[in-house]
Amino acid sequence: MxxxxxxxxxxxxxxxxxxxxxxxxxxxxxxxxxxxxxxxxxxxxxxxxxxxxxxxxxxxxxxxxxxxxxxxxxxxxxxxxxxxxxxxxxxxxxxxxxxxxxxxxxxxxxxxxxxxxxxxxxxxxxxxxxxxxxxxxxxxxxxxxxxxxxxxxxxxxxxxxxxxxxxxxxxxxxxxxxxxxxxxxxxxxxxxxxxxxxxxxxxxxxxxxxxxxxxxxxxxxxxxxxxxxxxxxxxxxxxxxxxxxxxxxxxxxxxxxxxxxKLTDLYTPEAFTWMKKLEFKNLLSRFHVEAPKDEAADHFELADTREKAEKFLEKAAKAESFGFAWIEEKDKIYGLSLSLGDEGTAFLLAEGSFDENGLALDFLRDHLEELLVYGKTAAVLDLKSQLDLFTVPDREKLFDLSIGAYLVNPLKDHYPYEDIAKEYLDQLIPGRAELFGKDPLEKAKENGEVFAKWACYQAYVAAAALEPVLAKLREMEMEHLFRDIEMPLVYTLRDMERAGISVEAEALKTYGDQLAGRIRELETAIYEQAGETFNINSPKQLGVILFEKMQLPGGKKTKTGYSTAADVLEKLAPEHPIVASILEYRTLAKLKSTYADGLAGFIGPDGRIHSTFNQTITATGRISSTEPNLQNIPVRMELGRLIRKVFVPKPGCVFVDADYSQIELRVLAHLSRDERLIQAYRDAEDIHRITASQVFHIPFDEVTPLQRRNAKAVNFGIVYGISSFGLSQDLSISRKEASEYIEKYFETYPGIKSFLDGLVENAKKNGYVTTLYGRRRPMPELKSSNFMQRSFGERVAMNAPIQGTAADIIKIAMIHVSERLKKEQLKSRLILQVHDELLIEAEESELEQVKTILREEMQGAAELSVRLEIDMHTGKNWYEAK
Missing domain, CATH: 3.40.50.1010 (5'-nuclease)
Incomplete structure (x- = not known):
């Protein structure tokens, strides 16, 4: 051959x-x-x-x-x-x-x-x-x-x-x-x-x-x-x-x-280094080479006896800073890794982790806390997930470098230790997947040497990257943001996660049953109107029914069939009653699967849902909520809002809900320095009515509800860099009319136009935009060769400083509210944040005090050229309070 x-x-x-x-x-x-x-x-x-x-x-x-x-x-x-x-x-x-x-x-x-x-x-x-x-x-x-x-x-x-x-x-x-x-x-x-x-x-x-x-x-x-x-x-x-x-x-x-x-082995150590540098993690499995020598690992040790541990702890007591990581999964603690950077790293093995050797958990906890009491600077990755394992005596000296790395580059969705090592230490070290794949820790521990090495890497990277990360934050003028907002927020969020929110399981089931009944009614109606049964959840089958059998207009056929997206069906709704039934069916099916059924699985033994709050996910700085997402509870339709009735305070308490009023518009007024918008807020008039009056050149008292609604859409749309096409879709008007609305708006508020244009111009020049508090959002989209990407980038450049500043303000408010509740020794506690809204589970006897704290701390979170206002309500469930 x-x-x-x-x-x-x-x-x-x-x-x-x-x-x-x-x-x-x-x-x-x-x-x-x-x-x-x-x-x-x-x-x-x-x-x-x-x-x-x-x-x-x-x-x-x-x-x-x-x-x-x-x-x-x-x-x-x-x-x-x-x-x-x-x-x-x-x-x-x-x-x-x-x-x-x-x-x-x-x-x-x-x-x-x-x-x-x-x-x-x-x-x-x-x-x-x-x-x-x-x-x-x-x-x-x-x-x-x-x-x-x-x-x-x-x-x-x-x-x-x-x-x-x-x-x-x-x-x-x-x-x-x-x-x-x-x-x-x-x-x-x-x-x-x-x-x-x-x-x-x-x-x-x-x-x-x-x-x-x-x-x-x-x-x-x-x-x-x-x-x-x-x-x-x-x-x-x-x-x-x-x-x-x-x-x-x-x-x-x-x-x-x-x-x-001549074709030889392509999978060289040099090529392996490139795969790591370029972050092609799923190509690494092709390589069967040793990674470049990792000198840090030469100073790793397994301290599986008290004698070894105490010897290392004596050394740690003399160091000015250190890194640490609790090694834990599914409530089982395997040990504590401590690192003094290049001076050595040890994995202090917990009792019974690998064999009969190991240290008592109290021993590990006490010595970590003792090191922190000395006032040493300590670094850790993902601090919030480890806070339940020890007591923090001095928050000022404890730094989460995952958050620091996030501030430097908020476009990523996770910040593992191997990435931080590459970016800040110029070291290529193996991550968990490379060391033991997707195995749970209970299985991974079978290779004790590799397991200990993995544990040591986490503490080592935290210790070694502390100064480089802080230096980068200083260089980017974000150290204040890191120390004074993001780090204190870690503790506030963990308190909220521990507290959770009470849910009436039976009420949730009843709500689900009501949805199921209505869904069955809609199924029957849809089948009757279609003249046959079919899978309503199948876009392909639905497209055939609507556009071929029923011959409804506007069918757009793609490779996979007709489009039955929500915007297509909404335009089609006036043509036949079946379309409205399908839209309602979809909404209720989503409510049932995501909320009525989905939330039930998250109710803990204490009857409460303990969501996870993430502060390193969104590029703008907003907090997100997962497992479950409590920030996405429906608010636009009444049937969706009703699910809030199942969220209730514990006996003897009421909910207090405080929501910033038009915070992003107020931030826009402050950042743009537009005199007319600032004056409108200072006059405490209806901002949307004022805008309609000025944009449409009609007396304030003669503004119609429709004109106010249109002005409101423009007000909020401007914050998000809305286009004439987007506004025309929102208001069901022509693009020409929408374009005229936007043009008149900018004539009315000229300071906003120059401010937004300046944001885009500076973003193109600098490669990023910043919030009032210095948070940066990189803008690589503006350099894209793709027109749609560049257009998206321009919208983000206009919106990110506004949304990001609002996010920073709500974080400041959360920290201050939580700290003041503790300072005044109240039993009431902050349990939920939904973008611009805070929810307090307040003891009835502390209600007025809680209201005062919310009002003072939320309104005082920032000093803007316009006053921050809040809407506050109380209730026996979240629905009433909202």
Whole structure:
């Protein structure tokens, strides 16, 4: 069996991968989607081919020309997006680290090199596979040279394969004749002009009949249609030029070096380092190499006896700072890891974790607290999840570096220790998945040495990264935000998680039963109106019923069937009663599955739901709630709001709910310094009525409810960077009318227009926007080559400083309210935050005191040019209080 060489068209495959995979960046902000896609294609090809040789060809510089007249047409070539351009040298670095030879030659394009090397390899008796996204290379196909054209999709990579016979079968011409077809029809993307009036079908017919452009020209009178004959006659010189441009040069001055192309182990330590740097975690399993030597691990030790532990603790007592991590899962504590950075790290094994050795939990807890009492600076990752395991004597000296890393780069969704090590320590260390996959700790502990190493890494990274993270926060002017807002918030959120909120399980079940009854009624009505039964939850079946059987207008068919999205059905509702029934059915089914049924599973033994509050998830700084999400309880429809009745205070208590009034608009007034908007708030008038009066130039007392509603939509829409299209959809008006509304709004409040424009301008210049408290939101979207991404970026640039400032203010209010409740020794407690709303479970005897605290601390959380106002209500359940 012949040996085989795989030749890859570097720029072409990078280009395919770039457009086939959504935008992807590593934690350093480096675009990586093209490199990631390229490697996936490379590995797939090599897994299939079992080749002995490999080389990748690149244009030495973009783009060179095969013909002196080629430059006349280069203006049609689209410029390479910057996000792709920066990945070309990166790809070359990665391939070089894998030991893959790169083919490049001044004055020659990659396909010239590929064509030349393919010819040499075939003559040497090798089988050849050329991998390219460019169909131009089909002209190189022979019985021994196969052209492989990948298509990169979200679902994976599909590859079309062509030997000479395959080209003939699909395109009706031979590979050599394929050049002439392309020359006649032209290709703007490849700067091949072609001749006017001849498309692919006609070009293929002409060349399949006459074999070449030259022979076709010799038989002009036989060419049909007449339009093609006249075009070839008049533009023959252009056709010949096009053929020159389309034909690959297979006689380039390059020579195949089989020894250099010999395929060896691609999975080198250097390549492994690149996979870690680029954060291609799911490619690491291909590597069976040792990671670069980790010198920190040389100073790790397992302290599984009291003697070993006390010896290390004596050393720790002399250090000024340290890092720590409780190793715990599912209420089982395996031990405590302590690190003094480069001075050593120990895993203090808890009693019974691996065997009979280990230390009592009280011993571990007491010594950690003793270290903290000394006033040492201590660093930890994910502090909130560990707070129940020890007492914090001095909060001022304890820092959660996960939160610090989040502030520096809020665009990620998690901050594991290995990422922090890479970003702040320039160290590549293995994460949990690399050390023991997805195994739970109970199984992972079977390899005690690896388990202990993993435990030590967490404390080591916390200790070693403390100063670099703090230095970065200082550099970015966010240390105050970190120390005074985010760190105190950790304790407030944990208090809320511990407290939870009481739920009446029977009332929840009754609510679910009521929904189920109404859902059954709607099912019956829908089937009657449709004239048959079908799966209402199947968009495909529903589309067929509405747009084929019932012939309702506006059906838009996609690859998977008709669209039955909510916006489509809402526009369709006036056409037939069935549509309103379907919309209601969907809403109630969602309420039942997500809330009536879903919440039941989260009620704990104490009858309360203990949600998790996250402060490192959203890019704007907003807090989120998960397991379950209590911030997403419906508020817009009455049936949805009714679920709040099942949330009740414990006996002897009432709920007090306080909600900031129009906080984001007030923040906008302050940040924009628009005098008219500020004055409107100072006059304490109805802001939406005032806006309507000023925008529509009518007396305040004559503003209609519709005009006020429209003004309200504009007021809030401006905060979110709404477009005329978005406003037209919200108000069911034309885009022209919406555009006029927005224009009049900015004429009324000119300070807002200049402020928002300035935000976008500064974001483009600086690469980020900031809140009033210095929180940064990076804006990579503004540099995207994609228009939709850039437009989204502009909206975010306008909204993030406003929403982020509001988020910072509510965090300050939460901290102050919680601390004051404790300071005044009240039993009442903060139990829930929903964006701009705080919910207190208040002892009835403390009700007036709680109201005073809420009012003073929420209104006093920030000093703005307009007064912060709150709406406050009490009730025997959340529904009444809201």
């Amino acid at each position: 012949s040996e085989k060489i795989v030749l890859i068209d570097g720029h072409s495959i990078l280009n395919r991968a770039f457009y086939g995979i959504p935008e992807l960046t590593n934690s350093e902000g480096l675009h990586t989607n093209a490199v990631y896609g390229f490697l996936n294609i490379l590995f797939k090809i090599l897994d299939e081919e079992k080749a002995q040789y490999l080389a990748v060809a690149f244009d030495l510089k973009a783009p060179t020309f095969r013909h002196k007249m080629y430059a006349e047409y280069k203006g049609t070539r689209k410029a390479m997006p910057e996000e792709l351009r920066e990945q070309v040298p990166l790809m070359k670095e990665v391939l070089s680290a894998m030991g893959v030879p790169l083919l490049m030659k001044e004055g020659y394009e990659a396909d010239d090199l590929l064509g030349t090397i393919a010819g040499q390899a075939e003559r040497a008796g090798l089988e050849v596979s050329i991998v390219s996204g460019d169909r131009d290379l089909l002209q190189l196909a022979t019985d021994k040279v196969q052209i492989r054209i990948p298509k990169t999709k979200r679902t994976g990579t599909e590859i079309e394969n062509y030997y000479a016979a395959d080209v003939k079968e699909k395109y009706l011409v031979t590979p050599t004749e394929f050049v002439d077809v392309k020359a006649l029809m032209g290709d703007a993307s490849d700067n091949i002009p072609g001749i006017p009036g001849v498309g692919e079908k006609t070009a293929t017919k002409i060349i399949s009949e006459f074999g070449s452009i030259e022979n076709a020209h010799d038989h002009l009178e036989e060419i049909k249609p007449n339009k093609a004959k006249l075009s070839l006659e008049e533009h023959y010189d252009l056709a010949v030029l096009s053929k020159t441009l389309a034909k690959i040069n297979t006689e380039s001055p390059v020579t195949l070096d089989l020894q250099a192309a």
